[in-house]
Structures are given as C-alpha cells and as structure tokens.
Amino acid sequence: xxxxxxxxxxxxxxxxxxxxxxxxxxxxxxxxxxxxxxxxxxxxxxxxxxxxxxxxxxxxxxxxxxxxxxxxxxxxxxxxxxxxxxxxxxxxxxxxxxxxxxxxxxxxxxxxxxxxxxxxxxxxxxxxxxxxxxxxxxxxxxxxxxxxxxxxxxxxxxxxxxxxxxxxxxxxxxxxxxxxxxxxxxxxxxxxxxxxxxxxxxxxxxxxxxxxxxxxxxxxxxxxxxxxxxxxxxxxxxxxxxxxxxxxxxxxxxxxxxxxxxxxxxxxxxxxxxxxxxxxxxxxxxxxxxxxxxxxxxxxxxxxxxxxxxxxxxxxxxxxxxxxxxxxxxxxxxxxxxxxxxxxxxxxxxxxxxxxxxxxxxxxxxxxxxxxxxxxxxxxxxxxxxxxxxxxxxxxxxxxxxxxxxxxxxxxxx
Numbered sequence: 001x002x003x004x005x006x007x008x009x010x011x012x013x014x015x016x017x018x019x020x021x022x023x024x025x026x027x028x029x030x031x032x033x034x035x036x037x038x039x040x041x042x043x044x045x046x047x048x049x050x051x052x053x054x055x056x057x058x059x060x061x062x063x064x065x066x067x068x069x070x071x072x073x074x075x076x077x078x079x080x081x082x083x084x085x086x087x088x089x090x091x092x093x094x095x096x097x098x099x100x101x102x103x104x105x106x107x108x109x110x111x112x113x114x115x116x117x118x119x120x121x122x123x124x125x126x127x128x129x130x131x132x133x134x135x136x137x138x139x140x141x142x143x144x145x146x147x148x149x150x151x152x153x154x155x156x157x158x159x160x161x162x163x164x165x166x167x168x169x170x171x172x173x174x175x176x177x178x179x180x181x182x183x184x185x186x187x188x189x190x191x192x193x194x195x196x197x198x199x200x201x202x203x204x205x206x207x208x209x210x211x212x213x214x215x216x217x218x219x220x221x222x223x224x225x226x227x228x229x230x231x232x233x234x235x236x237x238x239x240x241x242x243x244x245x246x247x248x249x250x251x252x253x254x255x256x257x258x259x260x261x262x263x264x265x266x267x268x269x270x271x272x273x274x275x276x277x278x279x280x281x282x283x284x285x286x287x288x289x290x291x292x293x294x295x296x297x298x299x300x301x302x303x304x305x306x307x308x309x310x311x312x313x314x315x316x317x318x319x320x321x322x323x324x325x326x327x328x329x330x331x332x333x334x335x336x337x338x339x340x341x342x343x344x345x346x347x348x349x350x351x352x353x354x355x356x357x358x359x360x361x362x363x364x365x366x367x368x369x370x371x372x373x374x375x376x377x378x379x380x381x382x383x384x385x386x387x388x389x390x391x392x393x394x395x396x397x398x399x400x401x402x403x404x405x406x407x408x409x410x411x412x413x414x
Contacts, residue, residue: 014385023280031387034049045265052075054366134173138160138207163207174217192229194244197224305343
C-alpha cells in the first residue's frame with residue numbers, strides 16, 4: 001500500500017481550513033528529492049537539473065527547487081515569463097512549432113535554446129538571430145527497448161530531428177559562428193527501471209563521439225531530459241536515483257573520457273520524478289450511487305486530475321477517514337458530463353462513506369498543470385504542507401469571476 005506523506009489528523013486540520021478539492025504538496029519530500037538527485041550526479045562538475053515547468057507551474061514550488069540549485073526547462077513564452085519573474089538564470093527553452101516572438105524572448109532573457117527541428121536553425125537565424133550556445137534535439141527513430149521490452153516508439157514522436165539532420169545541423173551552426181553546442185533526447189516516458197538513463201546516456205555519449213569525429217564539434221553539454229518515472233502502482237518498485245547516477249557515471253567514464261570529452265556537462269529535466277510522489281489530490285465523498293456498478297462520487301473531477309481520463313492512468317487512492325473499512329469494488333468518479341471522468345474503475349477500496357476524505361496519490365506533477373475548465377468546473381487551490389508542519393495556500397481556487405473575466409465586454413454583462 002502507498003502511505004500518504006501526511007497523517008489523517010493533520011489532514012483533517014487542513015481540510016477544516018481549506019475546502020476540498022485541492023492539491024497538497026510536501027515541501028520536505030521535494031527538497032529531499034532535489035538533494036538526492038544533485039548528490040547522485042555530483043561526480044559531474046557541470047551537472048544541473050532543469051525542472052520541467054510544465055509538470056508543476058507553481059511559483060512557490062519552483063522557488064523551492066531554485067533554493068535547491070535547480071534550473072528550469074520551459075516550453076512556452078508564459079513559462080519563460082514566469083521563470084524570469086522568479087529570478088531564474090539557468091533556463092532551458094525546449095519548445096516545438098515555436099513562434100518567432102518566443103525565440104526572441106528566449107534570446108532576450110538568455111535562455112539556452114534547444115531546437116526541435118532542423119528547419120528551426122534557419123528560422124531562428126532569420127527571426128531572432130543565433131545565440132552563441134545552441135542545443136539540438138535528437139530523435140533516433142525506430143523503437144526504444146531495454147532487453148526484450150519495448151519502452152516507447154520514438155519514430156512516432158513529433159519531437160526531435162533525425163541522425164543525418166543532427167549532423168548537418170551542427171555543421172551549419174558552426175559555420176554560422178555558434179560557439180557552444182549541446183544535444184537533448186527523450187526516448188521513453190515514465191520508465192520505472194534504473195536501467196533507462198544509463199542506456200539513454202550510452203546512446204547519446206556514443207553520438208557525441210561521432211559528432212566530434214564527423215564535424216569537429218565538441219559538445220559542451222548533454223541533456224538526458226526526462227523519462228525517469230514514478231511507481232504509480234503500489235506493487236512497483238521506485239527508481240533509485242543513486243543507482244541511476246552511478247550507472248550514468250560508469251558509461252560516462254567508458255565512452256566519453258577515452259574520447260577526450262570528459263568536460264561535457266550532464267543536464268536533466270526530471271519533472272515527474274521530482275514532483276509527482278510529493279503531491280496529493282485531496283477530495284471528499286459527496287454521493288453514493290448504485291446501478292450496474294457501485295459508484296463513489298467525489299468533489300474532484302478530471303478538471304483537477306486529467307491523467308486517468310486522458311491516458312487511463314492508475315493513481316492509488318487512500319481513504320483517510322476509513323482506512324480499515326470493508327473492501328468494496330467501486331468506480332470513483334467526478335461530476336463532469338463525460339463517462340471517462342473516473343479516478344478508478346472497478347477497484348477494491350475500503351468503504352467510502354459520504355463525507356469521507358480520500359487522497360489520490362502521485363499528483364504532484366502533471367496534476368494541477370493539466371487542469372481545464374470543462375463544464376465550467378473551476379481549477380482548485382494548491383496548498384504547501386511545509387517542513388514545520390503547517391499548511392500554506394500557494395494558489396487560491398478559481399472563482400466564477402475568473403471564468404467570466406475574458407467574457408466581459410463581449411455580449412456578456414456583469
């Protein structure tokens with residue numbers, strides 16, 4: 001079973017102060033995770049974690065990571081704006097299908113631009129000019145497998161450029177006067193294995209040697225991106241970042257050191273791994289319904305956590321009020337007018353009575369950030385469970401006036 005990072009009595013105090021649903025984050029857990037990551041890669045002098053803002057675009061969370069020596073990875077102009085307002089100086093801009101104005105702003109604030117397509121080299125040159133440092137995103141195509149298990153299918157991904165485009169891209173960039181170079185690649189999502197990063201590193205380190213041989217370009221950094229996942233299911237074993245860091249170190253020494261590339265910095269973008277386990281969606285049971293199935297209706301919905309509806313993802317659920325209740329098989333559902341608005345389907349859970357408090361686990365990344373306003377359901381609050389044991393509101397819940405704000409003046413009257 002998964003154990004929440006907060007006790008039932010402490011959570012009861014918080015729910016008495018803040019109405020559900022809301023996302024709750026564990027400051028202590030976030031800091032410990034950042035420190036463990038930095039320790040695991042301390043062997044690389046230039047190591048930097050660029051936290052993926054898209055995972056948890058919440059200033060209070062980003063400030064914690066900033067204090068723990070993390071940078072940020074942005075995909076859009078507004079994410080860049082937020083990061084700049086928060087005082088970040090280590091910013092990676094990994095966008096795709098990018099408007100010219102966003103490249104211009106990235107250049108203005110000194111973000112490292114990671115180009116998704118070969119065609120974007122000419123586009124960036126013409127619209128915003130080429131900076132001294134440019135990174136290229138690589139897509140090897142085919143399928144990515146560990147042993148006999150296929151992890152993902154890069155060839156179907158819209159991201160990155162081919163091998164030949166990458167080689168030509170570095171030749172072009174060097175001819176245009178670019179001084180420093182990097183590569184970035186993402187081959188599989190949410191891997192629950194300590195072997196993924198070392199294997200990805202082997203492919204990219206070998207590629208770095210080939211780039212040097214074919215173009216004369218010596219990379220300054222290699223961005224291993226994300227892909228290290230979390231154990232959403234309780235029977236899964238969590239990744240061990242110390243083992244992962246050691247594995248990457250071994251490949252670094254085996255491949256890059258003999259090639260005279262021991263100066264290369266290692267970057268990561270571990271949004272999910274960094275935050276998902278340190279967030280809970282807190283919700284209360286509103287209704288029970290019995291038809292062909294037994295339904296537990298809660299006050300949260302896919303508006304608050306889209307992953308189960310969009311991907312069929314599993315999120316563990318704990319009944320904080322009645323943890324030892326009789327096990328019953330139920331669907332846990334929200335109130336949206338969509339049949340996929342379900343947090344659990346035919347799952348055995350302790351009896352959930354009207355008024356009980358449930359927590360949905362591992363929502364700290366891609367939880368609040370994927371929220372939306374279907375059925376005019378409004379986005380929930382975010383609360384930080386601080387190291388001193390107190391709760392702090394870090395984003396208020398939306399109100400009807402927030403929803404109406406963009407409508408005033410367009411045939412809509414207050």
